[in-house]
Amino acid sequence: MSAFPLRSLLHRFFPFLAVLGSVTALGIGTSWAKHWLFPVVGAQGTTAVRVGFSALLVLLLWRPWRWHLSRADARAVMLYGAALGGMNLMFYMSLRTLPFGLAVAIEFAGPLAVAIWSSRRAVDFVWVALAIAGLGMLLPLGLNGSTLDPVGVFYALGAAVFWGLYIVFGKRAGHLHAGHSVSLGLLVAALVVVPVGVVHAGAALLSPTVLLIGVAVAAVSSAIPISLEMMALKRLPKEAFGIMISMEPAVAALVAMALLGEHLSAVQWLAIGCIMAASMGSAMTAARPAAADRTVPQVA
Template identity: 90%
Template sequence: MPVSFSTSAVFHRFLPFLAVLGSVTALGIGTSWAKHWLFPAVGAQGTTALRVGFSALLVLLLWRPWRWHLSRADAKSVVLYGAALGGMNLMFYMSLRTLPFGLAVAIEFAGPLAVAIWSSRRAVDFVWVLLAIAGLGLLLPLGLNGSMLDPVGVAYALGAAVFWALYIVFGKRAGHLHAGHSVSLGLLVAALVVVPVGVAHAGAALLSPSLLLIGVAVAAVSSAVPISLEMMALKRLPKEAFGIMISMEPAVAALVAMVLLGEHLSAVQWLAIGCIMAASMGSALTARAPAAPGAAPQPA
């Protein structure tokens, strides 16, 4: 009996995976645009203000969170979640001043990896810990490997990793809220955290019409599009599969930066990214709890 083949069925089967790939690619493109067009004009602080500020406006208009009730306890969780989100974005963009995009993302992944492995004592999880340590050891300027990475940039990337871990922890507390509700209010809090920093640094330069247009484009491509695609994928994928897919981000970021920014990495740096990705994928694959790396939408 001939096997029936439906192009539509195949497309719908692979749609969640395409959504995750589209999310990490859009995030890489938007961040590369920000580094190329906005950094020279308003610095990392001003870039963060434009990106997060316009992201908050776009997501607020999309979800209109004022339609939902918010208890006092939930409001506290959202404030902590949003503050961590703002700190993570600021630290990450500060790291991009001196670090290649792909390497900054790889170092930042230490945050969700630490959260995923922290509560586990299974032997297999120590394999992922060792892989992550090996990857970070190849990147961090410890004086052991001849790394030329800027120590200040690495410190900012590690700071972003800490804030990403806090973002996941606080995000779980608000996890019972509708995703559009928590994400939109969280971005609003994040904007209240980083916009004053950007204004203090860049001042009136942030009001340039051309930069405002670029800021809107960056916010749409690096926030609104990824968040929407990830929410679509999370509805159709197991958390573990989503965590494995989102672990592609360091490699995708490095490839996008190579094409758009001309940032070429050495073989050792690619090996480091591979180790960190393998640790993230392995942790997601073997996780018992739903909190795999990247299980929360990646907001950076």
């Protein structure tokens, strides 16, 4: 194969590879955090280290002080960042007792609900039914034999709510440069979660091992995914990006199986498949204005 067709092929598949790289890096970083940081500083301390260093890295990368920020935009960014912080904290709290892939699948109920609520067409009832079927196989409702920890599920649902709010508030700041809004949003998120981590973990957060792993987790699970998603968004229609990002629960489950030894049952894999199908279907049938709601880079 000559160099030109190879470059053409790579250019054609680059957006897919970028999204796959993004969700894989996110899964690897989160798995590292759960394996190495949870035993030392807990979920709260892990959230503080991860979001704190992510904010620092992205601030240094984008230098948001170069742009003007109006009072209205500052309020939108504060709400966006607060929702981002709450989403991260709730998600990591859920990982104490839930497998990574299942926590991600439950969390996907948030953006899916926002996308469907923005449309409310007849076809959306199909995606609602698929999502309910998937969640019904996972949630401990007393009828389906689910053995998932109710407290962990509660936190994952809390993360879903915050993810939905994050999308709504992120859209209000959507006219800002992505680097501007994301960097300031992460700063606000850090101001929300770092005090919680300090109260919970205390001086353990200053351990050289925790700091070193925290920087690695922040780079792999925030800086790299955000950068790859931005590159993919420049080359893809927003609805196509929404379809591709819907593979995140399956990728998270596979990464967790490889790195954490978390094996899921056939029913749990089926539940993940239903939620992914609902997310993909919603992205495929969304009207173009609504599709943008799904493309705010997520950092959980």
